[in-house]
Amino acid sequence: MKRISRRRFLKTGFAGAGMAALSPSIVSAASPDQRENIIYRTLGRTGLKVPVVSFGVMRSDNAGLCKAAYEKGITLFDTAYGYQGGNNETMLGNLFKNYPRNSFILATKVKPTTDREGRPNDQTSPEEFLDRERTKPMNTTAAIKWVLSNSDVTTTIPGMTNFDHLELNIPILTDIKLTDQEKNDLVAAREEAGLFCSGCRQCVSSCPHNLPIQDLMRAYMYAYGYSNPSMAKILLGELEISDNPCSSCNACTVRCPSNFHVKEKIADILRLVKVPSEFLA
Ligand code: SF4
Ligand code: SF4
Numbered sequence: 001m002k003r004i005s006r007r008r009f010l011k012t013g014f015a016g017a018g019m020a021a022l023s024p025s026i027v028s029a030a031s032p033d034q035r036e037n038i039i040y041r042t043l044g045r046t047g048l049k050v051p052v053v054s055f056g057v058m059r060s061d062n063a064g065l066c067k068a069a070y071e072k073g074i075t076l077f078d079t080a081y082g083y084q085g086g087n088n089e090t091m092l093g094n095l096f097k098n099y100p101r102n103s104f105i106l107a108t109k110v111k112p113t114t115d116r117e118g119r120p121n122d123q124t125s126p127e128e129f130l131d132r133e134r135t136k137p138m139n140t141t142a143a144i145k146w147v148l149s150n151s152d153v154t155t156t157i158p159g160m161t162n163f164d165h166l167e168l169n170i171p172i173l174t175d176i177k178l179t180d181q182e183k184n185d186l187v188a189a190r191e192e193a194g195l196f197c198s199g200c201r202q203c204v205s206s207c208p209h210n211l212p213i214q215d216l217m218r219a220y221m222y223a224y225g226y227s228n229p230s231m232a233k234i235l236l237g238e239l240e241i242s243d244n245p246c247s248s249c250n251a252c253t254v255r256c257p258s259n260f261h262v263k264e265k266i267a268d269i270l271r272l273v274k275v276p277s278e279f280l281a
Contacts, residue, residue: 029071037174038073041154048105050076052148053172056159058083059228063095065166070095070104072170078157080109082234138189142182144172159226196221196258203254203262209245213254213262216241220269230280233272244270 030038040049054076055069061084066077079088089108096104144156160166178186197217207213215235222232244267246252252263272280 030073034174035073039174039176041151043154050105050155051173052155052176053144053169054078054107054155054157056157057088057092058159058231059226060159060161061087061091062161063091065160065163066092066095068163069160069166070099072166073173075103076105076107076155076157078107082109139182139185141168141172142178142185143189144169145176145178145182146186148172148176149178196225197260198258200257203256206254207262208253209249211241211245211266212239213266215239216266216269217260217262219272220265223269223272229272229275230277232269233275233277233280236270236273241270242273 039052041052042048043050051073053074055066055074055078057066057077057079060066069077077092079092081089083089084091092106096106140158144158147153147156156172158165158169160169197214197220199214201214203213216239219232219235219239222235223229246263246266249263252261254262256262
Protein backbone atom coordinates (compact mmCIF):
# COMPACT_ATOMS: atom_id res chain seq x y z
CA MET A 1 0.00 0.00 0.00
CA LYS A 2 1.30 3.43 -0.88
CA ARG A 3 2.42 5.52 2.06
CA ILE A 4 1.25 9.07 2.59
CA SER A 5 3.42 11.80 4.03
CA ARG A 6 2.74 12.65 7.66
CA ARG A 7 2.14 16.25 6.70
CA ARG A 8 -0.50 15.24 4.21
CA PHE A 9 -2.02 12.80 6.65
CA LEU A 10 -2.36 15.43 9.32
CA LYS A 11 -3.68 18.04 6.93
CA THR A 12 -6.15 16.06 4.93
CA GLY A 13 -6.59 12.78 6.70
CA PHE A 14 -6.55 10.72 3.52
CA ALA A 15 -4.05 8.63 1.66
CA GLY A 16 -3.31 8.66 -2.02
CA ALA A 17 -3.34 4.91 -2.31
CA GLY A 18 -6.24 2.61 -3.04
CA MET A 19 -9.09 2.24 -0.63
CA ALA A 20 -8.64 -0.48 1.95
CA ALA A 21 -11.26 -3.18 1.94
CA LEU A 22 -13.70 -2.48 4.75
CA SER A 23 -15.31 -5.12 6.85
CA PRO A 24 -19.07 -4.87 6.78
CA SER A 25 -20.22 -3.08 9.88
CA ILE A 26 -22.33 -5.12 12.25
CA VAL A 27 -23.03 -2.09 14.44
CA SER A 28 -25.83 0.10 13.16
CA ALA A 29 -25.23 3.83 12.77
CA ALA A 30 -26.48 6.14 15.50
CA SER A 31 -30.00 7.45 15.01
CA PRO A 32 -30.58 11.23 15.07
CA ASP A 33 -31.95 10.84 18.61
CA GLN A 34 -28.89 8.98 19.78
CA ARG A 35 -26.62 11.60 18.24
CA GLU A 36 -28.54 14.35 19.97
CA ASN A 37 -27.81 12.76 23.35
CA ILE A 38 -24.07 12.38 22.87
CA ILE A 39 -22.15 14.20 25.59
CA TYR A 40 -19.50 16.57 24.23
CA ARG A 41 -16.75 18.48 25.97
CA THR A 42 -14.42 21.16 24.66
CA LEU A 43 -10.84 20.10 24.07
CA GLY A 44 -8.67 22.56 25.96
CA ARG A 45 -8.40 25.91 24.24
CA THR A 46 -8.82 24.48 20.76
CA GLY A 47 -12.56 25.10 20.75
CA LEU A 48 -13.03 21.60 19.35
CA LYS A 49 -16.03 19.74 20.70
CA VAL A 50 -15.33 16.05 21.16
CA PRO A 51 -17.50 13.24 22.51
CA VAL A 52 -16.53 11.89 25.94
CA VAL A 53 -15.43 8.64 24.31
CA SER A 54 -12.81 8.63 21.57
CA PHE A 55 -11.16 5.74 19.77
CA GLY A 56 -7.67 4.48 20.64
CA VAL A 57 -6.72 2.90 17.31
CA MET A 58 -3.32 1.62 18.43
CA ARG A 59 -4.02 -2.08 18.14
CA SER A 60 -6.88 -2.03 15.67
CA ASP A 61 -6.24 -2.96 12.05
CA ASN A 62 -9.91 -3.05 11.17
CA ALA A 63 -11.10 -0.03 9.17
CA GLY A 64 -14.65 -1.39 9.38
CA LEU A 65 -14.53 -1.08 13.15
CA CYS A 66 -13.34 2.53 12.93
CA LYS A 67 -16.08 3.25 10.38
CA ALA A 68 -18.70 1.78 12.71
CA ALA A 69 -17.38 3.89 15.58
CA TYR A 70 -17.55 7.03 13.41
CA GLU A 71 -21.11 6.22 12.40
CA LYS A 72 -21.98 5.79 16.06
CA GLY A 73 -20.77 9.32 16.76
CA ILE A 74 -17.14 8.90 17.80
CA THR A 75 -15.16 11.65 16.10
CA LEU A 76 -11.66 11.61 17.60
CA PHE A 77 -9.34 8.79 16.53
CA ASP A 78 -5.98 8.50 18.25
CA THR A 79 -3.15 6.88 16.31
CA ALA A 80 0.63 7.23 15.97
CA TYR A 81 3.11 6.83 13.18
CA GLY A 82 4.66 3.84 14.91
CA TYR A 83 1.44 1.85 15.23
CA GLN A 84 1.47 -1.20 13.01
CA GLY A 85 4.55 0.02 11.18
CA GLY A 86 2.79 3.13 9.87
CA ASN A 87 -0.17 1.18 8.51
CA ASN A 88 -2.44 2.43 11.27
CA GLU A 89 -2.27 6.02 10.03
CA THR A 90 -2.68 4.85 6.44
CA MET A 91 -5.75 2.81 7.33
CA LEU A 92 -7.39 5.85 8.92
CA GLY A 93 -6.38 8.06 6.00
CA ASN A 94 -7.94 5.68 3.51
CA LEU A 95 -11.10 5.47 5.55
CA PHE A 96 -11.61 9.15 6.25
CA LYS A 97 -10.98 10.40 2.74
CA ASN A 98 -14.65 9.65 2.20
CA TYR A 99 -15.92 11.90 4.97
CA PRO A 100 -16.06 15.69 5.38
CA ARG A 101 -12.76 16.83 6.90
CA ASN A 102 -14.49 18.79 9.64
CA SER A 103 -16.45 15.75 10.79
CA PHE A 104 -13.54 13.92 12.43
CA ILE A 105 -10.34 14.59 14.34
CA LEU A 106 -7.15 12.56 13.95
CA ALA A 107 -4.70 12.68 16.82
CA THR A 108 -1.27 11.25 16.13
CA LYS A 109 2.10 11.08 17.81
CA VAL A 110 5.75 11.07 16.83
CA LYS A 111 7.63 7.82 16.73
CA PRO A 112 11.08 7.51 18.32
CA THR A 113 13.66 7.27 15.57
CA THR A 114 15.63 4.28 16.76
CA ASP A 115 14.90 0.67 17.51
CA ARG A 116 16.96 -1.40 19.88
CA GLU A 117 17.97 -4.86 18.88
CA GLY A 118 19.10 -7.65 21.16
CA ARG A 119 19.02 -11.36 21.67
CA PRO A 120 16.38 -13.24 23.63
CA ASN A 121 17.61 -15.29 26.53
CA ASP A 122 16.39 -18.79 27.12
CA GLN A 123 13.86 -17.68 29.72
CA THR A 124 12.05 -15.08 27.68
CA SER A 125 9.60 -15.44 24.85
CA PRO A 126 7.24 -12.88 23.32
CA GLU A 127 4.26 -15.08 24.17
CA GLU A 128 5.09 -14.75 27.84
CA PHE A 129 4.37 -11.07 27.62
CA LEU A 130 0.91 -11.71 26.22
CA ASP A 131 -0.49 -14.07 28.78
CA ARG A 132 0.28 -12.89 32.25
CA GLU A 133 -2.11 -10.92 34.45
CA ARG A 134 -5.03 -11.09 32.05
CA THR A 135 -7.16 -13.22 34.29
CA LYS A 136 -8.86 -10.57 36.38
CA PRO A 137 -11.93 -9.13 34.67
CA MET A 138 -12.16 -5.40 35.00
CA ASN A 139 -15.21 -3.16 34.78
CA THR A 140 -13.84 -0.84 32.12
CA THR A 141 -17.13 1.01 31.73
CA ALA A 142 -16.99 1.95 35.41
CA ALA A 143 -13.37 3.01 35.06
CA ILE A 144 -14.11 5.27 32.08
CA LYS A 145 -17.14 6.82 33.78
CA TRP A 146 -15.09 7.44 36.91
CA VAL A 147 -12.43 9.23 34.89
CA LEU A 148 -15.13 11.33 33.21
CA SER A 149 -16.52 12.34 36.58
CA ASN A 150 -13.60 14.76 36.54
CA SER A 151 -14.95 17.62 34.44
CA ASP A 152 -11.38 18.61 33.56
CA VAL A 153 -11.12 15.43 31.50
CA THR A 154 -12.34 16.19 28.00
CA THR A 155 -12.44 12.73 26.53
CA THR A 156 -11.30 9.18 27.13
CA ILE A 157 -9.47 7.10 24.53
CA PRO A 158 -10.08 3.42 25.19
CA GLY A 159 -8.30 1.07 22.82
CA MET A 160 -10.78 -0.92 20.76
CA THR A 161 -9.90 -3.91 18.63
CA ASN A 162 -13.23 -5.59 18.03
CA PHE A 163 -16.95 -4.90 17.83
CA ASP A 164 -17.53 -6.15 21.38
CA HIS A 165 -15.26 -3.38 22.65
CA LEU A 166 -17.16 -0.85 20.56
CA GLU A 167 -20.56 -2.09 21.78
CA LEU A 168 -19.30 -1.83 25.35
CA ASN A 169 -18.10 1.75 25.00
CA ILE A 170 -20.84 3.28 22.83
CA PRO A 171 -23.41 3.64 25.66
CA ILE A 172 -20.93 5.82 27.57
CA LEU A 173 -21.22 8.41 24.79
CA THR A 174 -24.66 9.31 26.13
CA ASP A 175 -24.52 8.18 29.77
CA ILE A 176 -21.59 8.78 32.10
CA LYS A 177 -23.44 8.32 35.38
CA LEU A 178 -22.01 5.50 37.49
CA THR A 179 -24.53 2.84 38.49
CA ASP A 180 -24.45 1.40 42.02
CA GLN A 181 -22.97 -1.82 40.66
CA GLU A 182 -20.23 0.10 38.87
CA LYS A 183 -19.42 2.00 42.06
CA ASN A 184 -19.16 -1.28 43.93
CA ASP A 185 -16.85 -2.69 41.26
CA LEU A 186 -14.60 0.34 41.55
CA VAL A 187 -14.40 0.03 45.32
CA ALA A 188 -13.58 -3.68 45.00
CA ALA A 189 -10.89 -2.97 42.39
CA ARG A 190 -9.27 -0.42 44.69
CA GLU A 191 -8.48 -3.15 47.18
CA GLU A 192 -6.49 -5.23 44.70
CA ALA A 193 -2.81 -4.85 44.01
CA GLY A 194 -2.80 -2.90 40.78
CA LEU A 195 -1.68 -3.59 37.28
CA PHE A 196 -2.03 0.08 36.44
CA CYS A 197 0.26 2.67 37.94
CA SER A 198 -1.79 5.64 39.11
CA GLY A 199 1.04 8.10 38.47
CA CYS A 200 0.87 9.34 42.05
CA ARG A 201 4.66 9.90 42.06
CA GLN A 202 5.00 8.81 45.67
CA CYS A 203 7.82 6.52 44.58
CA VAL A 204 9.89 9.18 42.89
CA SER A 205 12.10 10.20 45.81
CA SER A 206 12.33 6.82 47.52
CA CYS A 207 14.56 5.06 44.98
CA PRO A 208 18.25 5.78 45.67
CA HIS A 209 19.02 5.12 42.02
CA ASN A 210 16.43 7.67 40.88
CA LEU A 211 14.88 5.19 38.51
CA PRO A 212 12.00 6.44 36.36
CA ILE A 213 9.69 4.02 38.14
CA GLN A 214 6.50 5.52 36.75
CA ASP A 215 7.74 5.02 33.20
CA LEU A 216 8.90 1.50 33.94
CA MET A 217 5.48 0.71 35.37
CA ARG A 218 3.93 2.23 32.25
CA ALA A 219 6.02 -0.13 30.13
CA TYR A 220 4.81 -2.97 32.32
CA MET A 221 1.23 -1.83 31.75
CA TYR A 222 1.74 -1.70 27.98
CA ALA A 223 3.07 -5.25 27.97
CA TYR A 224 0.58 -6.85 30.32
CA GLY A 225 -2.40 -4.49 30.45
CA TYR A 226 -2.51 -3.59 26.76
CA SER A 227 -0.88 -6.83 25.60
CA ASN A 228 1.40 -4.66 23.51
CA PRO A 229 5.00 -5.62 24.22
CA SER A 230 6.19 -3.68 21.15
CA MET A 231 5.02 -0.45 22.69
CA ALA A 232 6.61 -1.42 25.99
CA LYS A 233 9.90 -2.09 24.24
CA ILE A 234 9.82 1.27 22.48
CA LEU A 235 9.32 3.00 25.82
CA LEU A 236 12.12 1.00 27.43
CA GLY A 237 14.35 2.06 24.54
CA GLU A 238 13.59 5.69 25.28
CA LEU A 239 14.50 5.16 28.93
CA GLU A 240 17.87 3.69 27.90
CA ILE A 241 17.99 1.20 30.73
CA SER A 242 19.50 -2.13 29.77
CA ASP A 243 20.91 -3.97 32.77
CA ASN A 244 18.62 -4.25 35.73
CA PRO A 245 19.65 -1.50 38.19
CA CYS A 246 17.68 -3.18 40.97
CA SER A 247 20.04 -6.14 41.03
CA SER A 248 22.47 -4.15 43.17
CA CYS A 249 19.79 -3.42 45.81
CA ASN A 250 19.45 -5.89 48.63
CA ALA A 251 16.06 -4.51 49.54
CA CYS A 252 13.74 -2.19 47.67
CA THR A 253 13.07 1.04 49.57
CA VAL A 254 10.18 2.03 47.33
CA ARG A 255 6.74 1.85 48.90
CA CYS A 256 3.92 2.01 46.42
CA PRO A 257 0.37 2.73 47.65
CA SER A 258 -0.94 0.54 44.83
CA ASN A 259 1.03 -2.33 46.37
CA PHE A 260 3.25 -2.74 43.34
CA HIS A 261 6.23 -4.95 43.95
CA VAL A 262 8.32 -2.50 42.04
CA LYS A 263 11.60 -4.42 42.09
CA GLU A 264 9.90 -7.54 40.81
CA LYS A 265 8.06 -5.73 38.04
CA ILE A 266 11.17 -3.86 36.91
CA ALA A 267 13.13 -7.11 36.65
CA ASP A 268 10.26 -8.63 34.71
CA ILE A 269 9.73 -5.86 32.19
CA LEU A 270 13.42 -5.24 31.51
CA ARG A 271 13.66 -8.73 29.99
CA LEU A 272 11.89 -7.20 26.99
CA VAL A 273 14.98 -5.15 26.17
CA LYS A 274 16.67 -8.34 25.02
CA VAL A 275 13.80 -9.53 22.83
CA PRO A 276 14.33 -8.53 19.18
CA SER A 277 11.70 -6.07 17.95
CA GLU A 278 10.69 -8.26 15.02
CA PHE A 279 9.57 -10.97 17.44
CA LEU A 280 7.12 -8.53 18.96
CA ALA A 281 5.52 -7.05 15.85
S1 SF4 B 1 4.08 4.90 43.87
FE1 SF4 B 1 3.26 3.18 42.67
S2 SF4 B 1 1.35 3.96 41.74
FE2 SF4 B 1 2.52 5.74 42.47
S3 SF4 B 1 3.69 6.42 40.65
FE3 SF4 B 1 5.02 5.03 41.84
S4 SF4 B 1 4.67 3.00 40.94
FE4 SF4 B 1 2.98 4.32 40.26
S1 SF4 C 1 15.17 -2.24 44.08
FE1 SF4 C 1 13.80 -0.53 44.53
S2 SF4 C 1 15.14 0.99 45.49
FE2 SF4 C 1 16.47 -0.46 44.43
S3 SF4 C 1 16.84 0.43 42.40
FE3 SF4 C 1 15.08 -0.96 42.24
S4 SF4 C 1 13.29 0.37 42.52
FE4 SF4 C 1 15.08 1.51 43.30
